[in-house]
Amino acid sequence: MGYLTTHVLDSAHGVPGNEIEIRLYQIGEQRSLLKTVTTNDDGRVDAPLLEKDEFRKGVYELQFAVSDYYRRLGVELPEPAFLGDVVIRFGIADEAEHYHVPLLISPYSYSTYRGS
Template identity: 55%
Template sequence: MSSTGKTGRLTTHVLDTMAGRPAAGMLIELYRLEGGEREALASVRTNQDGRCDGPLLAGEDLRPGIYELVFHVGGYLREQGVALPEPAFFDVVPIRFGLSAADQHYHVPLLVSPYGYATYRGS
């Protein structure tokens, strides 16, 4: 716990840049990578605001290490009625990142379209 009494957390947010709105209903999976193993931690769908209803990790569950968020972009776009080639150019988008401190807020947003995506460490 930090000196301010806050515990760390991991959150995400997905925006559909093609449609100009939050990506509601997108499937996201979270994994922890350690010692060559990939441990599944969570599987969620985004809400109407393109966010998860709560942190993906928080408190004691958030530990320093390597993590991966897997965004099921192709499935989301197909559900929106977007005609994609088979296979889709971006069907599944994995974002691998490191968490160095358990008392920080890590936010991993994704801006997505059928042919491009961007991410960054948000706040």
């Protein structure tokens, strides 16, 4: 069975993005919140976001609370922040594969890719 993981890297400071709240949604006829987690000191989540019977084909969203993280670090941001929450919508097509969705952030930019 496949599974879903993520991690956050703060490219502005060259460190893992720790204590960032992440919300996972399933996208269908309605947008359904599946879980809310927080990254650890390594910028990762302690367990897969989806695995076993929960890991199914479909469209999902990860929502990362980026401005909260930078404000907690003392970074001066405008109000509203340029990046408040970063939302990544992606599809899971193969239930046997590992889907890893990393996020690289700064106060004014982000990037992602399908990792391994």
